[in-house]
Amino acid sequence: MRKQKLLIWVAVILIVIGGLGSLLTFKSVFAAEQIKEEKEFDQQDVRRFHVVSDNASVEFIPTEDSTAKVEMTASEKRNNKYTFHTELDDGTLYIELKEKRLFKLFSFDFSFKGPSIKVYVPAKQYESLNIDLINGKMNVRDMQVKHAEVGSTNGAINLSNMETVSTRATSENGKLTINKVSGEISGDVTNGSIHLNVEQIDRMIDLKSVNGKIMIRTDEEPSNVTIDVSVVNGKSEVFGNETKHTVIGDGENRINLETINGKVSIDKQ
Template identity: 35%
Template sequence: MINKKKLSIIAGIIFIIGIVGSLFTYRSIATVPISEEKVINNNNVSSVIIDTNNVRVNINPTTESNMKVTLDGEVNPNIKRTLATDEKDSTLLISYKEKQQIWFNFNISEVLVPLTLNVYLPEKQYDSLKISNNNGYVSAKQQNTTHFDINTSNGRVELREINSQKINAETNNGSMDFKDITAQNIHVKSNNGRIMLDHVEGELEGQSKNGSLSLKTNELDRNLNFTTHNGKINIETEKEPTNVQFNVSVDNGKANILNKYNGNAVIGKGENQIKLNTHNGSISVKKHGN
């Protein structure tokens, strides 16, 4: 005889199957494709500001002379969407806004097939790039800019091959993944999400409230300041440092610095400060291959 527990499990499975089927049926009925494109013919643009919500944002290089913005995906027709570009002096403003036209709306398609905003920038040196995105992934690759600012809520941030003097990136709920980045100063902060830095060169300051912080680098003779509240700090270097001072603080966890120290240490003259602080989590600094 089937007991009540088994019956409850079977009923739960049937309920979930019904919900999923209803959502896919709703999606097939309610969505319509969207494809927009805007071309900006202005070679004097040196700064770009992007302000968006509920959309994936990709910043791409282009060999074309004109800037181009495209918006693609599937949408619910009950939500009014506006993609706008505006030029003010040498600054290009790109915005994407939504306005719901009915009081209640549920659109699973925007979870399964999110809108994607692609911005194509001609290859040159920019004064500044600024991205603000709420609920959506942000990526940028092969860009040269003096200042790069990224602020997201509920979305991953991914950077590849960026050259800049100063990079400031913050996310409320989402991970960060940076690779092949060169900058004089880099500040990264995540409230909920891990931070992964792969060959990110320059003075680094990283903060994570809930999530690990990792760095892979060629060398460590530079200033670093990493802090996590709940999360590990892992650093892997190709070369052992020759001129650093380690300031290490661990409240609940262990520290292993180059298999030689378990806390503060001075190597060489100690002219470069490496500050590593975690409340709940371990700290590891090791040479690649060890």
């Protein structure tokens, strides 16, 4: 009996050792090696940005340098999984990160961390910003650009402290947060909430969500707006009043808010 117990314990120890060995081997085989690519461009030559990516987080960061820098960081596992391309053509800085077709068909990424693109932007007014992502979150802050159009199929979008004439943001699955952004604003989300925090709302605002609440917070009460709210399943509150139609002043600036499932709220912060 004692011998049998001893054999059982030996077997258990061997299994544990074998499991640890397999785990270490697994980690070694799939260990992610960090690779980084950088490109720099003279800010005087850059007037527009155009970013396209399959799977990456994208961040625009202000810099005091005189050059715009694009930095791509990715985990590489023995093979070149991504193709990264930057090109400056007639004032437009094109940035593209694509996953190779072979890896799209057979993708087993055990690092659980996708690539990232960081764009360091010198201070000046740019003409346009276009970002098109399939999978990945987006963060743009402290930027002057006339027209911004950004979209993500799966991923949160954060826009903050931006001076624009017009901004359009779309996401199929992901939260949309717009904080301290000037100009006309439109946003369209299928699954996700929309949060707009601004100084004033006397301007054109058009926000739509299928499944998600729409929350607007403003520093100042408006003086010249028409607010129309459409809600199927949820409440609509405009400055503490449960209403779906409000006219303030001459009502020249149109604010349209639509959601099927979710609350709509406009209030002073």
